[in-house]
Amino acid sequence: MKKIQVLIMVLLLSLFVSSCSKKSNGIVIWHDKEAAVINILKEYLNKEIPDVEVEFLRRESLTDNLKLVGNSESAAPDMYIFAHDKIGLFSELGILEPITSFISKDKLDSDYVKLTVDAATYKNNIYQLPIYYETVLFMYNKDRMSESEVPKTTEELYTYMKNNTDSRRYGFVEQHSSAYYSAGWIHGFNGSILDGSGKPTLDNESTIKALEYHKKFLEYMPKGQAEYATVNTMFYEKKANSIIGGPWIVPLAKENGIDLGFASMPIVDETNLPISPFAGVQGVHVLKIAAKNPDKKAKIQSIIDVFASSDMGIDLALETGSAPAQSAAYEKEEIINNELVMAMKEAAEKAIPMPNLPEMDIMWVTAANMLVAININGKDVKEAVKEAQKESQDLIDAMK
Amino acid sequence: MKKILLAVLVFITTTFVLTTNNKVYAEEIDSKDDVVLLYLEAPEGWDSPNVWSWNEAGENAFGTLGWPGKKMIKDTNNSGWFYLYVPATMEKVIISNGDKQTEAFDIDGKNVWITVGADPTDETKLLASLSETQATTGNLPEYVATIYILALVPIDWDSASLWAWTHPAGVNAFPDATWPGVEMKLLDDEWFILEVPAVANRVIVTNNAKTDALQTIDIDLLGGDNYIVVGEANAEGKFAVEIYKEKPIIIEDGVTINVTVPSTWTAPNAWAWSHPDGTNLYPAWPGEALTFNETSSTWTLIVPTWVNKVIINNEIDGTVVQTVDIDLPTEGEEFNLLIKEANAEGKYEFEINVAGNETPVEPVDPEDPENDLTWLYISLGVLAALGVAVAVFLVMKKKRA
Numbered sequence A: 001m002k003k004i005q006v007l008i009m010v011l012l013l014s015l016f017v018s019s020c021s022k023k024s025n026g027i028v029i030w031h032d033k034e035a036a037v038i039n040i041l042k043e044y045l046n047k048e049i050p051d052v053e054v055e056f057l058r059r060e061s062l063t064d065n066l067k068l069v070g071n072s073e074s075a076a077p078d079m080y081i082f083a084h085d086k087i088g089l090f091s092e093l094g095i096l097e098p099i100t101s102f103i104s105k106d107k108l109d110s111d112y113v114k115l116t117v118d119a120a121t122y123k124n125n126i127y128q129l130p131i132y133y134e135t136v137l138f139m140y141n142k143d144r145m146s147e148s149e150v151p152k153t154t155e156e157l158y159t160y161m162k163n164n165t166d167s168r169r170y171g172f173v174e175q176h177s178s179a180y181y182s183a184g185w186i187h188g189f190n191g192s193i194l195d196g197s198g199k200p201t202l203d204n205e206s207t208i209k210a211l212e213y214h215k216k217f218l219e220y221m222p223k224g225q226a227e228y229a230t231v232n233t234m235f236y237e238k239k240a241n242s243i244i245g246g247p248w249i250v251p252l253a254k255e256n257g258i259d260l261g262f263a264s265m266p267i268v269d270e271t272n273l274p275i276s277p278f279a280g281v282q283g284v285h286v287l288k289i290a291a292k293n294p295d296k297k298a299k300i301q302s303i304i305d306v307f308a309s310s311d312m313g314i315d316l317a318l319e320t321g322s323a324p325a326q327s328a329a330y331e332k333e334e335i336i337n338n339e340l341v342m343a344m345k346e347a348a349e350k351a352i353p354m355p356n357l358p359e360m361d362i363m364w365v366t367a368a369n370m371l372v373a374i375n376i377n378g379k380d381v382k383e384a385v386k387e388a389q390k391e392s393q394d395l396i397d398a399m400k
Numbered sequence B: 001m002k003k004i005l006l007a008v009l010v011f012i013t014t015t016f017v018l019t020t021n022n023k024v025y026a027e028e029i030d031s032k033d034d035v036v037l038l039y040l041e042a043p044e045g046w047d048s049p050n051v052w053s054w055n056e057a058g059e060n061a062f063g064t065l066g067w068p069g070k071k072m073i074k075d076t077n078n079s080g081w082f083y084l085y086v087p088a089t090m091e092k093v094i095i096s097n098g099d100k101q102t103e104a105f106d107i108d109g110k111n112v113w114i115t116v117g118a119d120p121t122d123e124t125k126l127l128a129s130l131s132e133t134q135a136t137t138g139n140l141p142e143y144v145a146t147i148y149i150l151a152l153v154p155i156d157w158d159s160a161s162l163w164a165w166t167h168p169a170g171v172n173a174f175p176d177a178t179w180p181g182v183e184m185k186l187l188d189d190e191w192f193i194l195e196v197p198a199v200a201n202r203v204i205v206t207n208n209a210k211t212d213a214l215q216t217i218d219i220d221l222l223g224g225d226n227y228i229v230v231g232e233a234n235a236e237g238k239f240a241v242e243i244y245k246e247k248p249i250i251i252e253d254g255v256t257i258n259v260t261v262p263s264t265w266t267a268p269n270a271w272a273w274s275h276p277d278g279t280n281l282y283p284a285w286p287g288e289a290l291t292f293n294e295t296s297s298t299w300t301l302i303v304p305t306w307v308n309k310v311i312i313n314n315e316i317d318g319t320v321v322q323t324v325d326i327d328l329p330t331e332g333e334e335f336n337l338l339i340k341e342a343n344a345e346g347k348y349e350f351e352i353n354v355a356g357n358e359t360p361v362e363p364v365d366p367e368d369p370e371n372d373l374t375w376l377y378i379s380l381g382v383l384a385a386l387g388v389a390v391a392v393f394l395v396m397k398k399k400r401a
Helices: A002-025 A035-048 A062-069 A084-092 A105-111 A114-119 A154-164 A179-188 A205-218 A228-236 A247-255 A294-307 A310-320 A327-331 A339-350 A360-376 A381-399 B374-400
Strands: A027-031 A054-058 A079-083 A129-135 A137-141 A242-245 A260-263 A278-287 B003-007 B035-041 B050-054 B081-087 B092-097 B112-119 B122-131 B146-152 B161-166 B192-197 B202-206 B226-233 B239-244 B248-252 B254-260 B269-274 B291-293 B298-304 B309-316 B319-322 B334-342 B348-354
Touching: A027 A062, A027 A294, A035 A054, A035 A294, A035 A310, A062 A079, A062 A084, A079 A084, A084 A278, A084 A360, A105 A114, A114 A129, A114 A278, A129 A294, A129 A310, A129 A339, A137 A247, A137 A339, A154 A205, A179 A205, A179 A278, A179 A360, A205 A360, A205 A381, A228 A242, A228 A247, A242 A247, A247 A260, A247 A339, A260 A339, A278 A294, A310 A327, A360 A381, B035 B092, B050 B081, B146 B161, B161 B192, B202 B226, B226 B248, B248 B298, B269 B298, B298 B309
Parallel strands: A027 A054, A027 A079, B035 B112, B146 B226, B254 B334
Antiparallel strands: A079 A278, A129 A278, A137 A242, A137 A260, B003 B248, B035 B081, B050 B092, B112 B122, B146 B192, B161 B202, B226 B239, B254 B298, B269 B309, B291 B298, B309 B319, B334 B348
8 A cells, every 4th residue: 555655646746746847857839830830940950959958839829828937937948949020028027038139130130131130129118039031922823813914903902803703713812811821911001010119009090091002902802800810711712812911921822723913912993002911920939937047048049049040040931931040051053943942031121020029929919800890891991990990099008 | 731521512603583493304315205396586686595494383494504594506507596395394585695585475385486576565674475386497406304413623723525425336426526626615513414315324524724634533423414523533533523413512621510499490491601800601581401420410511710609590380490690619520509498589599519518619710819818717726825825724724723
């Protein structure tokens, strides 16, 4: 009996120790990326620092979870890989360590594309080691849309949609009621979602104009919610001739036999500005709680050193179709000759970096709700923006 | 991709609301004795009149086509006149031209010559005046019995055409047509349609390419209208087909729900929608009837993957009882749903599992970040277990002392 009791205790203790061991001995990195991306990171880490135990954990609601446990030594990860737009929020929550604790500002300034470092900067601190950057592109199926049909302006796009949409196919689709995608149209009218001081701008005249103008395009798009899977699948299945989509749809589009073309964003006829989507900089962030631990800090340093390898950035860019964050990558032939990567670089540099202010965390939700009200539920634009503006401001006030 | 075809009667929705239901008139009309002629003297500006016709039994002469029905034929021998044969069993007619239409009028199995004029009591309405006296000159036009062939073709096909003939005589149903046949018209629901002389009993659907047209195998028609779903090409490069007498509902990326209902529920319906945007699957409450599966003794419901909430309901003694809102699991293609007892509010509770899983799957709210904290709960569980272990150790130590 005594032996059994001891055995149970040993078992429980070993379970406890094993659950903590990843935290105490190794480095835990949360992410929301595809396996192919993480495999490249693992490959480099295994090769360069095989003695450092690194565990990658995919978290679907990564940023929401970080809000809950980012200060918990036992529950928080040590690092995470995500876009730059939550930097302000997490900085204000006090859970982020400036990345300059591991890599000098001078090196970041000299080795990295400027927009990536700018995007990672909040209140004069740099919180992210950029890896690659991306935006959405105008993509089309060359079998369905000839080069001469590629719309140069939004009115040309509208005419194309009108002439090429029937009950079997759509001329063009997009995630029209997501703030990330709608932002391109709003910027094309000189509008915005949030200004530089963190004030919501949903009710400004330019934003309203953009939302009102965009409504006519909905007539030739699928009715109802145009969410990620639906819109992308329509393109993969050749039920949509063109799409505004991210590089992440490229592998499946090619797998489905689509001869993919990339084009510049159409110019808004009224403003002469292109549809200008958000750009996102994907990179690695370090949690303050991990950086406080000297043992972990050393390991994190070795990981950051590997992530700063330009070859890894190139491999990731080629895998994801995004643009490497390190300037040196653009001297490599495999990058220069890659149509998608170079199109991405050009597009991202014309795009507007997502605001990294904490207020943006609220705007993603309120702007999306407003877009659903307008685009799906048919609410009057002025009424919807007025309500959304008030709701956004109230929530922002409550957060301070 | 999971593609599911369900053969059901077609209910074509139109902008026009009828008091009768829209059941399709599918009876074959072979003889001139079974049809009546509608002759219309078109009002000024009417260049493309259509006939919509039905009877009190709920049969619709052109339900397959949807509103505004079948286009009338221009009579080249009588300027300004259009005609159309309709089944003699039809009782009501509306003739329309674009956004103009007559009020519904009665017919009673006889040929009629129709003129249209404004209602003297309400100028916004158009009334039809009928005469059984021939108002046109010459012989009445020949009646040719026809059927409708509808085809759903691969997305790679830009168009569709039909080659039709009588087998084994080998007489072309469209004498003037050349390969690849007569172009079919695209409807609003992805189906192509063509009216074909009823003498045809074999057809081929093609992609209407002028050279090297892609084509199906030879298709033996069923009686009446035919719905052809074109599938994959076989080894010879000819496309296989599935053929139906009734229009199949096709759900791409569907999930199957096997529903076990209380013994008092004998005709359950499902109401299904997408939360939070509120897109409904069915046009009206109480939704679609479930199908009983004799083998499993459960009721089957198939819904598209975008549906994430359902309610099962059943009318008992004139009152509709229903479940609470049921969240569908986010993973899996087949679920087993057990309707349990009613709660205090009178709504029935439920248990849902992914088929093959013994453990009930808790519905997941993707917006709730806590759903991704399983690891945290496990850790807390281990910590609790550790506490127990330490307590056991202390008790043992105390006993030893």
